[in-house]
Amino acid sequence: MPKIEVNDRVFFRMIGRSMESSELSKALTVAKAELDDWLPDPGGNLIKIELNDTNRPDLWSTVGLARQLRLFFSETLPSYPFFSSKGNTMDSANRVVQVDPGLKEIRPYIAAFIAEGLPIDDPLLKDLIQSQEKLCWNYGRKRSSIAMGVYRADLMSFPVQYRAADPDKTSFIPLDSDKELSLRAILTEHAKGIEFGSIVSGFELFPFLEDNNGEVLSFPPIINSARLGAVNVGDSQHFIELTGTDIDSLLLACSIAACDLADCGYTIGPVRIAYPYDTPYGREIVTPYYFQKPVSLDTAYGCKLLGEEISAEEAAACIHKMGIEVSRSGERLTVTPPPYRNDFLHSVDIVEEIMIGRGMESFEPIWPEDFTIGRLSSMEMFSRRVREIMVGLGYQEMIYNYLGSSRDFVERMNIDGCDIIEIANPMSENSEIVRNSQLPNLLSSESTSGNAVYPHRIFEIGKTVVKDSEENYGSRTSTKLSFLVSDREAGFNDVNSHLSALFFYLSRDYSLKKITDPRFIHGRAGAVMCEGKDVGIVGEIHPEVLKNWGIQMPCAGVELDLDFIA
Amino acid sequence: MLIQGLHPLEIKLLLHYKADELITSEKVLDELSYNLGQCNQAFSWLSAKELIEEKSREKSIKFLLTELGRDYQEKGSHEERIFKLIQKQGPLTLPDIAVRLKLENREVGSAFGALSKSGLLGMNEKKQVVILDNKKLKAIDALTGLLNLFTQNEVVEKKNLSLEQAELISSLGRKRGASRGLFRILEKEEVIYVLTSSGLKVRDILLNQGITGDEIGILTPELLKNEAWKKQKFRGYNINIPPVRVLLGRKNPYVEFLERLKDKLISLGFEEFDGPLLETEFWNCDALFMPQFHSARDIHDVYHVKDPTHAKEIEQPYLDQVAATHENGWKTGSLGWRYKFDRQFTRRMILRSQGTVLSAKTLPRAKVPGKYFGVVRCFRYDRVDATHLADFYQTEGIVLGEEVNLKTLLGLLKMFAVEVAGAEEFKFVPGYFPFTEPSVEVHIKHPELGWFELGGSGIFRPEVTAPMGIKVPVLAWGLGIDRMALVALGLNDLRDLFTGDIEQVRLRTRKELCRR
Structure with missing residues (x-):
């Protein structure tokens, strides 16, 4: 979930009114946001807010969040007259970005506009950087699908070239550096290159932006140039561009940025993008571009989902309160999504706007009336029987995590571990594998519980996974029972007696078949056979294994697959 | 509280002794038929409760018969047996004596040496042993008297012996091992206790309440069967003693x-x-x-x-x-x-x-x-x-x-x-x-x-x-x-x-x- 920090003075000025913390908390629910903290800060206090809706990147800035709240309290919808759309192209005043065919497979899309007419101040610059980060990090998947750059428009000349450049022969001075570096060198020598380089490093050519005079704008999605790409307080003419791989999310991000700046008082100037290849919106797109489609709702369907009789008129008013343009034709409502939103896929998305617009407290909870029969799963029932017998036998139940290390589950157990599920992207040593057995967990308890009064009798009922090529999933999850005795004279006979008692009270029979298993002492281990199937193992833990765990007390254990016994 | 917590071993001991009476383990073993372990437990519990206190310590030396000593006691000493044989059979050579008494030559030789030194026996020209002076039987009698002391007591204390006896027994004894000696010597420091004033008070309470220490402790199937519980009181337990920890089977919370x-x-x-x-x-x-x-x-x-x-x-x-x-x-x-x-x-x-x-x-x-x-x-x-x-x-x-x-x-x-x-x-x-x-x-x-x-x-x-x-x-x-x-x-x-x-x-x- 994205979290943002807003300057309270700027925020309340944009909303049009100031609020106390409790009032703000309540108001924020309209945007599915939560008030985290409100901290004193010189030049206006900082409000920390968490945004829960990952499909509403428009709310991840001071301006965007303030807009949603302002709309809720006012009647007028904002107007953004700078959008082009299908069949309605705005004048781009010869501002053009030319796209190189070589980018088609690398980073095919770009959107751009200029914002002018207002010197940028410190809180606004901070918020611009914050919303750029949130858009590109959370919504743009850490810049891989969206990256954004802001430049000094007064210093550059159109047309801008968006081209695929040779990383070794192209060089410039990037931001936060004082020497010229090749694109390739930036990947290894510049902090941003190290952080984001993997997005482009696999390509032969890298994306590159320069103006008509060959002045470098940036190496998207990595870093701006030190000259054109450095925006400072007081600058009043900005060129904003966004590059990416998915055109809809790119256009949306561009629209969000443009609406935010327009709300701040900037005049937005459209830019024409000239593609040498087809896009879903043609080869020429003037951005910001409105691409969203209208979505309709049958009021009756809305009423059914809300469980409340609401007239089409009232429903339309609720939607309007959320800042959304809506038209009514009889019982049918048609919504024109705001340019900064792309979360209307289905009429249910309109229903939620009605719910929030009308107010949650206007809906009375109804106790569920449908008669249904509650039931535990058969495995849960069986597990409870087993648990009760184990407790009766004097065992303490344990519960363990399912992820573990190869050291514990393979090396210390003296097994080859060929059927263990290994994790391809472990976060740490303790998440290298999913457990195949509970015995290592029980032994790990023994290895750290030498101070607990003996005898130790412990058990766990839980899940394990092993590879199984017969299965569709190539693996099998089992519910297992494992128990372990540790004491001065603990041995095979103890656990076998308990195994015998367990089977008796489960009304099952078993026999033992001698087996060799490196985890157990040879001649003191058996496969547990039940109705002709191998359902588990019983034996005395091998001293070599005990040594691996640093255990100095004899242990004997059992592991049973309950799926085969239940 | 204190009365309820007393163990029968403590009760019986308290009841048995009076003010200022010296209490030793020897006496407790003898008079209350405790074994040494029970006696030591009673001492340690009562001391901890300050019902008895140490009066003094006494070093005691005691003697026990060794296996050889027991053999002497049964059959008589080698010296005595040789003297009696000669008295009965007349002069005999040393090897003859050994054969007849089923002793080793070495044993006969050493016994004869001691007797000839005392002047009781001597040897004639045929190398036969003869009686020289019938009146010098003291050498034999002293030992026999010493051995006889052990017929009634397993242990003989040094303080009960005459000076001569003490010297003799020390010369024939071994402190440890005692493979060849006749006596084993035990040295020990013994604590002597007396009842304290609170011990005496408790004693009075016990007497008043008629508590004897013979109350029923553990109720056994035998007691139920023979109904002996009808004739005896039950010993009350100290129910506030922390109970022993139990390791139980349990679900994980x-x-x-x-x-x-x-x-x-x-x-x-x-x-x-x-x-x-x-x-x-x-x-x-x-x-x-x-x-x-x-x-x-x-x-x-x-x-x-x-x-x-x-x-x-x-x-x-x-x-x-x-x-x-x-x-x-x-x-x-x-x-x-x-x-x-x-x-x-x-x-x-x-x-x-x-x-x-x-x-x-x-x-x-x-x-x-x-x-x-x-x-x-x-x-x-x-x-x-x-x-x-x-x-x-x-x-x-x-x-x-x-x-x-x-x-x-x-x-x-x-x-x-x-x-x-x-x-x-x-x-x-x-x-x-x-x-x-x-x-x-x-x-x-x-x-x-x-x-x-x-x-x-x-x-x-x-x-x-x-x-x-x-x-x-x-x-x-x-x-x-x-x-x-x-x-x-x-x-x-x-x-x-x-x-x-x-x-x-x-x-x-x-x-x-x-x-x-």
Whole structure:
């Protein structure tokens, strides 16, 4: 979930009114946001807010969040007259970005506009950087699908070239550096290159932006140039561009940025993008571009989902309160999504706007009336029987995590571990594998519980996974029972007696078949056979294994697959 | 109190001795028929209670017969036997004596040496032993007298011997081992006790109450059978002595907590579901209408599996229907996500990251109306700390019905707030889940935790239900019960829920899920 920090003075000025913390908390629910903290800060206090809706990147800035709240309290919808759309192209005043065919497979899309007419101040610059980060990090998947750059428009000349450049022969001075570096060198020598380089490093050519005079704008999605790409307080003419791989999310991000700046008082100037290849919106797109489609709702369907009789008129008013343009034709409502939103896929998305617009407290909870029969799963029932017998036998139940290390589950157990599920992207040593057995967990308890009064009798009922090529999933999850005795004279006979008692009270029979298993002492281990199937193992833990765990007390254990016994 | 706590060994000892009477272990062994262990216990307990005190210490020397000494005592000393033989048989050579007395030549030689030295016996010209002076029997008598002392007593104390006897016994004794000596010498320091003033008071109380120390201790089957308990009193026990610790079999308190939660949910009409730990991208996300390009599906948000990397197949017609829904909305009335659905990616195996997987998988076989739940292990790509675990339980479920709507959804959340969490105050706020619309969260005021988010719920998007063949609205819900679990178990670190420390788990107790 994205979290943002807003300057309270700027925020309340944009909303049009100031609020106390409790009032703000309540108001924020309209945007599915939560008030985290409100901290004193010189030049206006900082409000920390968490945004829960990952499909509403428009709310991840001071301006965007303030807009949603302002709309809720006012009647007028904002107007953004700078959008082009299908069949309605705005004048781009010869501002053009030319796209190189070589980018088609690398980073095919770009959107751009200029914002002018207002010197940028410190809180606004901070918020611009914050919303750029949130858009590109959370919504743009850490810049891989969206990256954004802001430049000094007064210093550059159109047309801008968006081209695929040779990383070794192209060089410039990037931001936060004082020497010229090749694109390739930036990947290894510049902090941003190290952080984001993997997005482009696999390509032969890298994306590159320069103006008509060959002045470098940036190496998207990595870093701006030190000259054109450095925006400072007081600058009043900005060129904003966004590059990416998915055109809809790119256009949306561009629209969000443009609406935010327009709300701040900037005049937005459209830019024409000239593609040498087809896009879903043609080869020429003037951005910001409105691409969203209208979505309709049958009021009756809305009423059914809300469980409340609401007239089409009232429903339309609720939607309007959320800042959304809506038209009514009889019982049918048609919504024109705001340019900064792309979360209307289905009429249910309109229903939620009605719910929030009308107010949650206007809906009375109804106790569920449908008669249904509650039931535990058969495995849960069986597990409870087993648990009760184990407790009766004097065992303490344990519960363990399912992820573990190869050291514990393979090396210390003296097994080859060929059927263990290994994790391809472990976060740490303790998440290298999913457990195949509970015995290592029980032994790990023994290895750290030498101070607990003996005898130790412990058990766990839980899940394990092993590879199984017969299965569709190539693996099998089992519910297992494992128990372990540790004491001065603990041995095979103890656990076998308990195994015998367990089977008796489960009304099952078993026999033992001698087996060799490196985890157990040879001649003191058996496969547990039940109705002709191998359902588990019983034996005395091998001293070599005990040594691996640093255990100095004899242990004997059992592991049973309950799926085969239940 | 003190009287009740006295052991019979203590009582009998207290009763037996009077003021200023010296109490020694020897006397206790003799007079009360205690064995040495019982005597020492009685001394140590009574000293600790200050009912007896040490008066003085005395070093005592005692003698015991060795095996050889016992042999002398039975058959007479070698000297005595030789003298008697000569007296009876007349002069004999030393080897003759040895043969007749079945002794070794060496033994006969050494005994003769001693006797000839004292002048009792001598040797004639034929090298035969003869009696020289009948009156010099003292050498033999002294030893015989000493041996006779041991016929009545096993142990003879040095203080009871004459000076000559003491000298003789010391010369014939060995302190340790005593392989060849006649006597073993024991040296010991003995403590002598007397009753203290409080000992005397206790003694008086015992006498007054008629307590003898012969009261019944452990009630045995024999006592029941012979009904001896009718004639005797029972000894009262000190019931405030800390009892001995018992190691018992026990459920894990966290498992019990989860069991109570499941019981609560089935009491509310929910049926339990479960499923495999390894899942496909299809069920984990695609079936829930999360687009494949969604940022929450990046490599660092779920655990991938080295082998098997992919499932063999995805069940039809669900695969086709879900794919079409993502691409263009299929028949769901949705615009869809408008991208090319990747059928290779959808088969990829991952560790289940949300319980909602099982809600989705339950849809094709669900009854209408129906309520389902699962308390299932899920895996998160999180660094483990006090508030984050890599694997943990999620509580999730669904409700299907013709009449399912926002108001019944609120009713469901209210039911969880009241019945599962025991909350008296709760509030609803709009929520967000990628697979539900509309979505609502319920926040409750917990008696110990204050306001927190108990759970969330929403109506499954048609893009989720329609591809599974479901035509009625479905509520999807989830409960965050980890914080309630910590409160119930008295913990403040999530990692402790899964601790392997046996002693910690043995001593852990649990409060109820809620007060209802």
